[in-house]
Amino acid sequence: MQTRYTTNPSDFKQYDTDRIRREFLIESLFTPNTFEFVYSHYDRMIVGGVMPVDGPQTLPAYDELKADFFLQRRELGIINLAGDGTVTVDGQVIDLSKKECLYVGMGSREVTFRSNQADKPAKFALISTPAHRTCPTAKLTSAEASPVDLGAQETANQRTIYKYIHADGLQSCQLVMGLTTLKSGNIWNTMPPHVHDRRMEAYIYFDVPENQRVFHFMGHPQETRHLLVATDQAILSPPWSIHAGAGTASYSFIWAMAGENYSFTDMDFVQLSDIR
Numbered sequence: 001m002q003t004r005y006t007t008n009p010s011d012f013k014q015y016d017t018d019r020i021r022r023e024f025l026i027e028s029l030f031t032p033n034t035f036e037f038v039y040s041h042y043d044r045m046i047v048g049g050v051m052p053v054d055g056p057q058t059l060p061a062y063d064e065l066k067a068d069f070f071l072q073r074r075e076l077g078i079i080n081l082a083g084d085g086t087v088t089v090d091g092q093v094i095d096l097s098k099k100e101c102l103y104v105g106m107g108s109r110e111v112t113f114r115s116n117q118a119d120k121p122a123k124f125a126l127i128s129t130p131a132h133r134t135c136p137t138a139k140l141t142s143a144e145a146s147p148v149d150l151g152a153q154e155t156a157n158q159r160t161i162y163k164y165i166h167a168d169g170l171q172s173c174q175l176v177m178g179l180t181t182l183k184s185g186n187i188w189n190t191m192p193p194h195v196h197d198r199r200m201e202a203y204i205y206f207d208v209p210e211n212q213r214v215f216h217f218m219g220h221p222q223e224t225r226h227l228l229v230a231t232d233q234a235i236l237s238p239p240w241s242i243h244a245g246a247g248t249a250s251y252s253f254i255w256a257m258a259g260e261n262y263s264f265t266d267m268d269f270v271q272l273s274d275i276r
């Protein structure tokens with residue numbers, strides 16, 4: 001597990017491309033048969049992934065957590081980004097297909113991930129945040145996630161937002177999680193952008209075609225920078241930062257938040273004319 005520390009927005013102004021990528025980009029989430037995790041000091045969110053190919057993979061305990069098992073004092077959101085698979089939580093086997101979400105409550109001791117077919121492995125995106133009580137382990141399909149269409153073709157940002165873990169969906173202590181899929185021919189996410197100084201956010205981009213990239217914009221609204229992001233890569237977005245992207249093709253991304261409140265709609269929108 002890699003640790004990433006937080007950044008003061010005044011210091012961020014001095015960062016070059018390499019430093020921005022080192023601090024905020026997670027380049028590798030899916031190595032066969034390996035858990036990849038980044039422990040962020042932003043709201044202590046852990047962002048990771050596992051792609052089981054040659055058999056089941058069981059969530060280990062990590063010394064960084066100084067806990068008897070991973071979810072002793074944490075909750076976990078899982079979204080499958082690829083082939084069909086299963087997640088077994090303390091003996092209960094749950095099927096998880098592409099774009100389905102499973103919430104796993106605090107106190108779950110053994111969590112095991114499997115792919116149904118080795119030649120079409122599942123890619124389980126994993127987001128974990130500290131928890132203080134046990135909420136029920138439960139699954140939601142994308143159809144059950146009350147999809148909301150946003151944007152317009154004229155502004156190249158027509159997209160569907162699926163909210164899975166939030167106040168009116170799967171219950172959690174603080175984790176809010178879902179995904180957004182751009183309609184074909186649309187490229188912009190989260191434009192006009194917003195900040196929420198009360199909560200950090202992570203994005204995991206997926207289904208970006210192989211030779212295409214997303215230009216992800218971040219930074220204080222008056223001091224923006226960009227990073228180029230390939231498929232299956234993640235961004236840590238500080239609470240003071242915008243988080244928006246324009247792809248060279250359409251794509252999807254997971255978004256996950258943690259922090260002060262539990263309200264998806266808590267966003268301070270930034271006028272385009274105010275962005276620098």
Ligand SMILES: O=C(O)C(=O)C[C@H](O)C(=O)CO
Binds near residue numbers: 159189
């Ligand atoms: O497409 C979008 O717009 C988003 O998905 C925005 C994220 O959900 C977000 O930033 C929530 O705070």
Ligand SMILES: [Zn+2]
Binds near residue numbers: 195196201243267
């Ligand atoms: Zn946001």
